[in-house]
Amino acid sequence: MAHHHVTSKDIAIDGDHLDNSKVAKVKTVSMAIAAIGTVIGLYLLFLAPEATRGKFAYSWLFAFYFYLTLSIGGVFWTLLHNVSNSGWGTSVRRVFENVGSTYGWMFLFGIPLLFPQVQQYLYEWMNTHRAAHGDVKEHLHHADHLLYNKYWFMNRWFWYGRFICYGLGLTLVIYALRKISTAQDTDPNPTTRRLFQARFHSTYTLIIFALTITFTGFDFMMGLDYKWFSTMWGVYLFAGSALNSMAVIILVCAWLQSQGHLKHVTTGEHYHIMGKLLFAFTVFWAYIAFSQFFLIWYANITEETSYFLIRNTGNWNILMITLVFGHFVVPFVILLQAWLKKNPKSLSIMAVYTLFMHVLDHYSISIPERGISLGNIKPEIFGPIQTSLNGAFWGDIFAFVTMGAAFLFFLLRALGQHSLYPNRDPRILESANLTN
Secondary structure, eight states: OOOSSSGGGHHHHHHHOOOOHHHHHHHHHHHHHHHHHHHHHHHHHTTTOOOHHHHHHHHHHHHHHHHHHHHHHHHHHHHHHHHOOOOOOGGGGGHHHHHHEEEEHHHHHGGGGGGGGHHHOOHHHHHHHHTOOSHHHHHHHHHOHHHHHHHSSSSSHHHHHHHHHHHHHHHHHHHHHHHHHHHHOOOOSSHHHHHHHHHHHHHHHHHHHHHHHHHHIIIIGGGGSTOOOOTTTHHHHHHHHHHHHHHHHHHHHHHHHHHTTTTTOOHHHHHHHHHHHHHHHHHHHHHHHHHHHHHHHHHHOOOHHHHHHHHTTTTHHHHHHHHHHHIHHHHHHHHTTTHHHHHHHHHHHEEEEEEEHHHHHHHHHHHHHHHHHHHHHHHHHHHHHSOOOOHHHHHHHHHHHHHHHHHHHHHHHHHHHHHHTTTOOOOOHHHHHHHO
């Protein structure tokens, strides 16, 4: 940490680069786990006995969307930094960009969702569409009037089109912004020109971000029960994505500092601001979560209340109560402490805790639907409708570890490609000497 006024003499001419040899073993192990896990996962999705395929489809979706929210969040913080013309975040901007750069790679894990062999267990509305002979819309008019009214949005070809847009949209956005940022590192005449470029291109692309976090949530998660809907859903997922991607950013910065990187440019003041953002989005997440519950409870519409009725059945209510206290009350009280937010180690502990709560949050979103849907689709194979299925938990862990290893590999790969901070950014000294 810097204890003196930082000048241009303290900024490395060639930047601050991660020694790839020091992380080579971790990258190799994580890549091996991800590769082997993906091969086994594809077998469990497509070739295993049907009872296994159906259960594991939910495991795969849970892990996929959890890590995708972390990547989307990295894109969000990059966009927000550029649009707000942030000075304080210059020192850690490259970490924002590197976390966001994993988005395109992590989205590839969603490709199995394109196949009917996987879709049939997750999305009942697609099965209804496929059962139609001839005119699908006419069939729905007689078979399922609710699906008929939603046909303009919930039809397979539009769904496939949106899927492609989700994958390409934010991937191109973060690729372009990261390219503008890293090009500055070797610019012989660094000026504010690239800053204005990044700021301009981050304005309209915020729309792409908003559409992606909202509609991936609709198509991948809310689509598990096509009868259910919530006007707060997109904002709810955004709050969790922003909160927990900041937790990842805090952990990465703390780890890099422990390895001797980000010298002079990152201090306790930066962690203080990141800690305040962690605190702010903890409150925001709780506000949106309560608002969603309150509106659904007050309206008392059957299609809406089903979401909470399922999650208050069996032992799922324990998880929901845990989220109330664990995801809000505990971090709210702890993160009020200013000294804690300035200390990288203590703030990192809270970041790990927040991520664990995020896992529980997304587990409660996707997994309780598994027994309900599979019992509806093929009760002769999966048994009657139930809130949990025996043995399915191990598949959840397996998918989570597989994609976690992939996320770690792509993040370390990104960190090793360029300088760890934009050393030629005109505002780097402003950021390095931050006080708040």
